[in-house]
Amino acid sequence: MRIIQNNILPPRGFAAINLFGVIFTRQEPHTLSARTLRHEAIHTAQMREMLFIPFYIWYGFEWLFRLNQYRDRMEAYRNISFEREAFTNDRNENYLKERRFYSFFKYLRNGK
Secondary structure, three states: EEEOOOOOOOOOOOOOOOOOOEEEEEOOHOEEEEEHHHHHHHHHHHHHHOOOOHHHHHHHHHHHHHHHOOOOOHHHHHHHHHHHHHHHHOOOOOHHHHOOOHHHHHHHHOOO
16 A cells, blocks of 8 residues: 555544545654554445446445435544444454455445
8 A cells, every 4th residue: 555645635533544545644654553454454445346437427426315314524434334443343354254254335335
């Protein structure tokens, strides 16, 4: 995974953002936790299986749906199926080896 330190991305309050498999961070790359790197690696796997552009389209539409559902930007973000899968499994060092394709589908229902 390529990691780029910069002063623009991610938005404040976030440790990193993954764009097309490249991690952007405001902090020194070596200070990113193993958990954050696993979280972003899960997103890279999701992007690859959806061929990148459809991932971002789905992500955006689902965020809008969740925003309407929860009326809170951060609550909407935390309940996007891609994020729910990544947050649920980013402590598991073997998750990407065990993960099945399109695993985020099981996180679509009910949010929270």
